[in-house]
Amino acid sequence: MTAPRSAAARVIPIVPVAGEPQMVSLYEKQKKIYPRSVHGWFARWRWAMVWLTQLLFYGLPWLNWNGRQAVLFELTSRRFYIFDLVLYPQDFIYLTGLLVISAYGLFFFTAVGGRLWCGYACPQTVYTEIFLWVEHRIEGERGARMKLDAGPWTPNKLWRKTAKHAVWLAIGLWTGFTFVGYFTPIQTLWAEAFTLAFGPWEWFWVNFYGLATYGNAGFLREQVCKYMCPYARFQSAMFDHDTMIVSYDTARGDPRGTRARGADLKTLGLGDCIDCGLCVHVCPVGIDIRDGLQYECIACTACIDACDSVMDKMKYPRGLIRYATQNGLAKRLSRAAMFRHVLRPRVLIYGAVLVAISVAFVVSLNLRHTFKVDIVRDRMTLARLVGQGQIENLYRVQLMNATERPQRYHLAVQGVPGIALASVGGAADAADVDVLPAQARWVTVAVRVSPQAAREIGPGAHPIRFEVAAADDAARVVRERSTFVVPR
């Protein structure tokens, strides 16, 4: 380090270390993971989440509301129906809001309880769970599956494999069908399915989404979390020493070893871990939780359930593997003491922001206008002289009805002395425009200023304001700004 820099480039010394070099492949063949099925308190929670999320996903498109599908995103007409709401593409801000809420929700829950999203709610986990259940039903438990895969192609193997893939494909395609059902009325789609009368895009998306489900949940599984998922990586970055993560209590468990039931641990010099390997067998990402926190761990808690069942058999207290904080394990904190550490600045700030944004979201959604107005100056000349020297400007006004009833809107204009509407939609002295349910309509609006007023305000662009009110509710006024041009 202290040597003077020579004119030549600095040479980094490469020092060989001990051992014999060996050629290896840098592309690793993936070892298939055979997770053992697991029962217990957390498994029940996981299944409850599977039911909840999937009832919502598969069920929602079949729900009707006000004589139409309750949740329908119509891409051709660009109207997004969510129960009573009719959203326009201009309402994109609400989607942004939803994404910000989701992000802060993720931050908040991750800071408190680690990768809760990954373990319980992520579609990748949920569909893998469903597909594993199918696999277990058809091919049997972990050992049976390994034997089946290693064995020759017998008629038994052929049928089991065929049956498994058929069921997987069916679930996948049903998922794809449901997905498309959010964008095309699902009842019509269902009728079309029987005559195979899908349009080209419907065919594509049903199959694409269906096969993606089949591939992701059937084959890629933990590979998605390990190599593709960006959330997996940044969630780990939000852990701290007071985050409740799935942990193995090393101090209590080690040294590990087999022993007879009821054997005296003190004389054997062993910890509580009997080294049965069950926590490794149930792990869907193929890690050993006893090695500590690893980036592959999706916090599915299968190892907790597996270990608790073993502890019960051994008549040891539960919780050798449990939700615990790194501080808690290091300082031997009690459960209550660990929970007290949950309320730390990071969690409070995430929580406060989450609540604030959620409240703002709900309030703004409730206060939103049931119609929108867009003012575009006409593409013709900026201004023209009409009649006895009056100045006229033309505007194209788009009125967007976000209700499912026909509406009448009343237009007015302000901002320059003596400014008045000359015609609306080609009709002189009119100020009302009718718009059909959930439709948008363009009308041409001419606005005039008297010659005296024009001289008074002088040439140039003057800010004006259009005021549009719903005829049945004069209190709801939308104000849109534009300019009025007086020529030189």
Added chain:
Amino acid sequence: MSDFFSSGWSIYIAAATILGLVACLWLLIIAARRRVMADDNTTGHVWDEDLRELNNPLPRWWMWLFVITVVFAAIYLAIYPGLGSAPGSLNWTSVGQHREEQAKAHAETAPLFAGLAATPAAALARNPQAMAIGERLFANNCATCHGADAHGSKGFPNLADTDWLWGGTPEKIKETITNGRQGMMPPVAAAVGSAEDVRNVANYVLSLSGSPHNSIAAQLGRAKFAVCAACHGADGKGNQAMGTPNLTDNTWLHGWGEDAIVAMITRGKTNVMPAHGERLTPEQIHVLAAYVWSLSNAPATAAQ
């Protein structure tokens, strides 16, 4: 292809593309195997005293994704343009695709337009669907000059009133849209006489429509109006066959008042309505003409 000055560039780009693909595969192959230390799974290199490189292998299926991209690129380059100026086996061009889509759209709307083309303009004006089509055609093709409300402005005629330069029947409107029009007012100040004479004629012209004017000047200008009468007629009512405007009404396309008229006589003006026969089909022009005709003839509510 006119994209390149020399066909050498095309070959150069094709060669660079192919070499790039080959290099990708070559990289995948040479990076496939590596000498690592048998005991600690590192490459055996040590940097900066204690930094060692761990062998952390890529999943093999991920490597296949790279291979698939190369295969995809090869197939793509074979069937689509991409290798220099080679057109690819499908002979695809963006212009061709545009034409195809246009032809498809025309074929889809043809039955509709065939029905509309067979209907006289007066009947179309009462057909809300036809008028909605007409309004869209107008917004896309005419509104830039004539305004979204068709009221025009200085130099651009008002299409919603009953005053027509070239005739206001649906047939004449169709002719105007299809072939365009060229209105030409020659500079005739020299023929009229002195600047004083020009001013007198301007006042006479103003008097024809009952606009405020100097009546003495108008009397003096009356005789000189003979120069104008050749086109505008002795009574100044214009001639739709020539597109000469009526000077006795209150429509002033190029500006009202003595100064504007003097400028017109002195400098003249050529005003052009471009032809749309190439841009629009005869059926579209039929519907568009009916829409324009309806603006001054049918109740405006028909369009709604």
